[in-house]
Amino acid sequence: MVSAAEATTRLERVRSVRADERVMRLLLVPVVIAALWGGWELYKWTWETTGWTWPFTVDDTTMPHIHDIFAAFGRPVQTGGPPLIVSLLKAAWFTAKEALAGFALGAVVGFFLAVGLAHSRLLERGLLPYVVASQTVPILAIAPMVVVGLGSKGVQGWQSVAVIAAYLTFFPVAVNELRGLKAVDPRSLELMRSYAAGRNAILWRLRVPASLPYLFTALKISATASVIGAIIGETPASIQDGLGGAIVNFNQYYSLEPTFLWATNVICACLGVAFFLAVSVTERIVLRRAPENVA
């Protein structure tokens, strides 16, 4: 017989094992960064000293030194202006706003689309092909239409970009959530039937909670996709204030200042990772499932 206290101790032991793991993972971070840094510099050094040109010529323009890229954060873009990092952070904040709005919109649309499709086979058969087809249209092709179309209705540029980001994010949510809603254990459904539960009760008390792991997997994909969507959406919208604008701008001066574009890419990546981590943390708070290694 296991007492309540014993079960709790067992859980704590599992948690302490996981704490050890966390320390190891934390130690691994600088090791991985150092390895990536070393790999980049070693490649650059090897190609430059041997003069190899395959697959491309390596010099300070194609592959700037990592330390130069990070040093670029401190340099002003225009003489007398603020350092690059300041304008990039401003741009990142602007893009984050678009991406967040797009992510939220896409997640909500995707979720309710999945709920609709899960409740009607006819709807699923009729609608799902178009949902899939929507993702085969290149975002660069629809972005101008969205910006111009919504712009004529008085919608602000950044809001149009959010809609474009939502276009990328709703799809993984819809597809994964649909699968999650349908992947319910038949015994759990029978239990609900024995309580004479209606559709709504089954949806909110069983299907949705059971689908949350699927939903969070989709949200993690969507989180990074929404950042990409926002950056790409800024380009045809001619929005200068975000990271997309910064990329277009520094692209033009690449041969003169390659480190500025690389530095911008670093910030874009950081923003994507930040979105991903935000979803991961939320997942950990919401889902308190069995740790895999519990006996």
Place this chain on the structure above:
Amino acid sequence: MTGPAPVVSLKGVSKRFTRGLTALVDIDLDVRPGEFVSLIGPSGCGKSTLLRVIGDLTDATEGTVVVNGKSAHQARLDHDYGIVFQDAVLYDWRTVGRNVSLPLEMLGWDRSRRKERVKDMLELVELEGFESHRPWQLSGGMQQRVSIARALSFNPSLLLMDEPFGALDEMTRERLNGQLLEIWEQSKSTVVFVTHSIPEAVYLSTRVVVMSPRPGRIAELVDIDLPQPRTFQTREEPRFFELVTQVREALAGRTGAGAPVAPEERF
């Protein structure tokens, strides 16, 4: 007609599945209030299907199913029964306490009443202090007791149990058998219990329904006249062994020797 009206009354019940398989043929059975009736038989005899027909989780093809004087469908809508499956079927996103209170939430009980009830039920199945644990922190036997607490939480007059202890080890099973009888005595409910263990059926029941397969039908009804309450000594009484033998012979008498065992009872 003598005595109180039956809790479950089956007349001429047959069940054929769409792909042509006949699961049950011409079942007549009355379960009286307070009875503990076990359905026993080899795989494919339709005992689980019969339990689902009583619970209106599947339809009978022919015949009438009356539960508490109304149709099985109405009885389900009225929450007249609680059900326990072979797996505990606990929702792992809910705590133990909130699993027990699930049917109460569906019935619209208010929070304080639910809380009180959950406490009582966990006491009944001897799981005090586990209210805020997660299902996966408990052993299989403990999970099944949570499942029983959930099934009884809204005081149904009928408890349907589908091989509830089939997945547990022998020692846990015997201990839970004893606890189940105590609960049955306290709650004064009627139990229909599916099992494939002969000693378990004899030990628990007031009556054993022996079924035979292909197609599933009732082969024999065996009244279990062992004195109540049953204790661990019950299993050592000569009468216990006589009844076990009687059930075993009823099972063997109707089953063809070496008949292949097919998992047809599920759908």
